[in-house]
Each structure stands twice: as structure tokens, then as C-alpha cells.
Amino acid sequence: MPQIAPAGGLAEPAASALPPVLRFLDVSKVYCSAEQAVAAVSGVTVSVARGEFVALVGRSGSGKSSFLNLAGAVDIPTSGTVLVNGIQTTSLSDEALTRIRREHVGFVFQFFHLFPTLSVLENIEIPLQLAGERRPRPRAEETLELVDLADLGGRFPHQLSGGQMQRVAIARAMVARPSLLLADEPTGNLDSESADTVLRVFRLVNAELQTTIIMATHSLEAAAVTDRVLTLKDGRLVPNE
DSSP states (O other), X not given: OOOOOOGGGOOOOOGGGSOOSEEEEEEEEEEEOSSOEXXXXXXXXXXXXXXXXXXXXXXXTSSHHHHHHHHTTSSXXXXXXXXXXXXXXXXXXXXXXXXXXXXXXXXEOTTOOOOTTSOHHHHHHHHHXXXXXXXXXXXXXXXXXXXXXXXXXXXXXXXXXXXXHHHHHHHHHHTTOOSEXXXXXXXXXXXXXXXXXXXXXXXXXXXXXXXXEEEXXXXXXXXXXXXXXXXXXXXXXXXXX
16 A cells, blocks of 8 residues: 555644644533433543544444534534544534534545445545545545555446445545544444455554544444544443443
8 A cells, every 4th residue: 555645745743742633521412302301422521642543332322423423523512622633613603613524524424425426536536626626636546545446436336335335435534634534333334344344444544644533333343453442321431341
């Protein structure tokens, strides 16, 4: 695999000089309905450093997806503070939150969310086009090579296996070189061989680009390849069992 330079090709400061990529300070998220208030995340304090690969585990309903939404500036906390690359998200406008998601965060989902009428390369180019990049193709091709699918750029999603579609989704999430990659059950729809390949790609992205990855998963095998495991129970971080 080629060595991939950070966006812009500029030398980055030493990791020790940078703030945590993600920091939660006593963060809670409460969803209210006419009948009741549900605490999806309760009093969570945690930091994730640059270059960490973290698994987020817990039963369904434990708060994993809410945690990822808060980490990715998709949602804001009811109380407490969330910082993404040192930027506090709590009081930002919708436009500013969109800018954080576009410039700092990549998302990978269980169901891929590729556009069926676009080719592989066209799917990968989308984040660059949204950011105003005039020549997105070279970066898209470089990122497709990173996930070992360089020869499939002209194909369409229906011509790919599930594992290949997920690798395209990872390439799309990484093409703008975000510092934080959030993955929600990325191997949940895959057979064991495809899941192993996707996890190797995550490890490669983590090593080559020093991308911080937080992966929500039910899979003990997937959690085992990460650097650290965070366990959520009823919205709270608890010691690992």
C-alpha cells in the first residue's frame, strides 16, 4: 500500500502538541417525548487521543449510536461539553456544526449508504465536491487505492460485494482526510471473511493516516483488534467485563 500524505501535504505538529481529537466532559443527552424523558447518554467523561482506535461496545439501547452522534456533531448534548479537535460543539450554529462534520469527521454506517446511480469513484468524490474541490478525482483514486480497490473505480454499487461496498464507504469517509472516523456497526452486515478485510482496512487507515477511529460494535472479534474498549451500559461508561 502507498504512503498517503495528510490533506495539503503539509507536515503536522507532533501528536503531543495537539488536543485530544475527542473529549466529553460530563456529557448527557436526554430525549423527551410527551410520555417520558429518556437519558441516552448520562454523565460521560472521556478523551480519545489522536491516532487511537477505540471500540465502543454495549447492548442495543446502551447509548452507542447517541454517543457517536454527539462525537460527530450530528447532535449536541443536553448538558456537559463535547470538543472535537478542541472545538466546543454545544452552542454552535447549524452551519458551524456542518463545517465540523465536513472538515473533521468521517462517518461509516452498517448499510453503506452508497448512491446506486453513481460509480465507485463518483461516490468517493462527493465529500470533496461538497467542500468545493475542483479536481476531486486524483484524491478519490488515491483513497480507493488505500482500501485496495483501485481497479473497481468504474463499477457501480450493485456490481460489488458487501465487503467491497463497505470499503468504498470507508474510502468516501476518508477522502477529505478527517482526523476522526466514526463507524457504527461497520461489520454487522458482513460475513466473517469480509468483516476481517474491513477491519484490516480500518487498521491500515489508522496506521497510515494516524486517523482516530471510534467503532461501535457488538462483535467481540472486531473489538479485539482495537487499542481500547469503552463499554456503555444504560448510557453510562462502565468498567469492561
